[in-house]
Amino acid sequence: MINKHYVEVKQIKKNTGLPDTYFISKFGFSPYKACQHSCKYCDGRSEKYYVEGDFEKDIVIRKNIPEILELSLSKFREKGIIGISSGVSDPYQPVEASEKMMVDCARIISKYRYPAMLFTKSSLVKRDIDLWQEVHEKAGFTLMMSIVFPDDSLRRIFEPYASSVEARLETLQAFKERGMSVGVLAMPLLPYLTDSEEQMIKMVDNYKKIGVDVVMPGGMTLRPGVNKETYFKVIEEHFPQLLGKYRSLYSENKLSGAPKSQYSKAVHQRFGNLIEGAGIPTEIPHHLYKNRMPLYDEIYILMTHMIALYDRRGVITDNLVLARKRYSKWLLDEKQYFNRRRNLSYLDLESKVMHMLNTGEIIEIIHNEKLASFFKTIILENKTFNYLTLKLEEE
Ligand code: SF4
Known part of the structure; x- marks a missing residue:
């Protein structure tokens, strides 16, 4: 049961300076704020984002996003990739099944022939595969699926209401088979839970089978406050033996929420090497942005x-x-x-x-x-x- 809060927005994000070199998008929007997927590590819970109410249940719906998107795309003077994502929500979270905001947004993006890149943890995006294919054929579309578990055993605890790992992999496969580019946001790796060589190899095998164009690895930040408390509570309940190790790893209480840098560097390097060793780039490759900006x-x-x-x-x-x-x-x-x-x-x-x-x-x-x-x-x-x-x- 969720509480829907309908609001109106005045604009979508537009970057008039240097382009974002990580997500390579120039424009951005998200139809929702807060997230039913309820990932226990989600940085979006952090106080700095001012998400009011219960992060998992009080869902803000930006009802006029399609109109604002249409108005913006009809006026923008520059081309560039539209990034559909947010650190505090998922565009295809369960409420989208009834709100259908993304259907209108995809139609508008297609109408104005803008390239797009969409980030989600939901197989619901498959509902709109025909529309995204249209966008791809006109200007280019990339589906980025966030997958950080080799299977569902741990996923059920940490991402209780996101799609299963299998459903996400199948969704990527479906988009790939239609000729669209696909990638994986392999973050965050959970310390002591999904960072073993064996787990990493399994994940990379899963990505490789699909022939993904990119896998972007990343570690877990836990910002002091609700973000860290929420995650630690889950560790205490399900993996109490790891609590001490976690406390030590995140003892520096950095504002960014980063763990001790020695750990991050080593894990990032190991995972990155495995991904590149499998023939998959770890930065969004040139062919995914060439001629799209x-x-x-x-x-x-x-x-x-x-x-x-x-x-x-x-x-x-x-x-x-x-x-x-x-x-x-x-x-x-x-x-x-x-x-x-x-x-x-x-x-x-x-x-x-x-x-x-x-x-x-x-x-x-x-x-x-x-x-x-x-x-x-x-x-x-x-x-x-x-x-x-x-x-x-x-x-
Ligand atoms: S899907 Fe993304 S925004 Fe939603 S809870 Fe998970 S990490 Fe947070």
């Missing part, structure tokens, strides 16, 4: 991802870091200029970057000839950078 943003994201990719392989990236710093400063200035002039189209800025690549003028900004020629090949010859082989490929 302005090329000036594409270059910025690519540079950022390249730093992480080469760093992990032990390659010194100082020059790349410097080039990105110079490029981001230039890009921010250009965006500020663009934002102030309503008569300009983002295509003007794209043409400018294209011209700079063609003539080599971009070297004056990034001070790196090799990188300039690399981007010229990517953009002008329409190549894709493979995040595993670190080589250029034909589109």
Whole structure:
């Protein structure tokens, strides 16, 4: 039994600065606030998000999201990926079965030909598979499913009202078979419960069978307050023998909720190695954002991802870091200029970057000839950078 709270919103999220290099979205919205899935580790319970009432039962429904989305997409001057997600709700939580907000939203996104990336823990998204396929065929769509358990034994305790692991994997499979890109948000790994080599291998096997395009691993943060108390209560009830270890791991009470960094680094590295070893990238790969955003943003994201990719392989990236710093400063200035002039189209800025690549003028900004020629090949010859082989490929 839930309490529905209907509200109206004035706008959806829009990023006019540098693009988000993690979730690579430029716009974002979520039709709900608070979440029936009731994940016991959910950071959305934290006081900093001001979710009022019972997080699992008092569900805020942003009733006018479809209208606001339509109004926004009809006016936006830039293209870019729409991220449908939120740290404090799930767009396909059970209430969506009757509210059907996402049906209208998918139709609008398709109508305005925007690319989208959707994050969920629910197989209900399969209800709208035809609509998302339409979005994919017009502009590109990626389904990101959050799956952090190899099977349902622990899932039932920690994510009691989210779809079963099997149902989530089947949903990814269904989208993949329809030609859409799919990925897994493999976070948070639960310390001492799902972080063993055996558990990780099982999870990676599950992802690999489907042929997912990306798996993004991550650890568990427990912010001091309700977030940490809720999780610890579950540990006390179901795994009392682990309580001491958890208290020690999270004893620093960092505002971010991060555990001791030594643990995080080691686990992240082990899981990341297993995922990449299975031939799956751990950053949203180039082919999932190429041609789905302005090329000036594409270059910025690519540079950022390249730093992480080469760093992990032990390659010194100082020059790349410097080039990105110079490029981001230039890009921010250009965006500020663009934002102030309503008569300009983002295509003007794209043409400018294209011209700079063609003539080599971009070297004056990034001070790196090799990188300039690399981007010229990517953009002008329409190549894709493979995040595993670190080589250029034909589109
Ligand atoms: S699905 Fe996401 S938002 Fe909902 S409870 Fe779980 S972690 Fe929180």
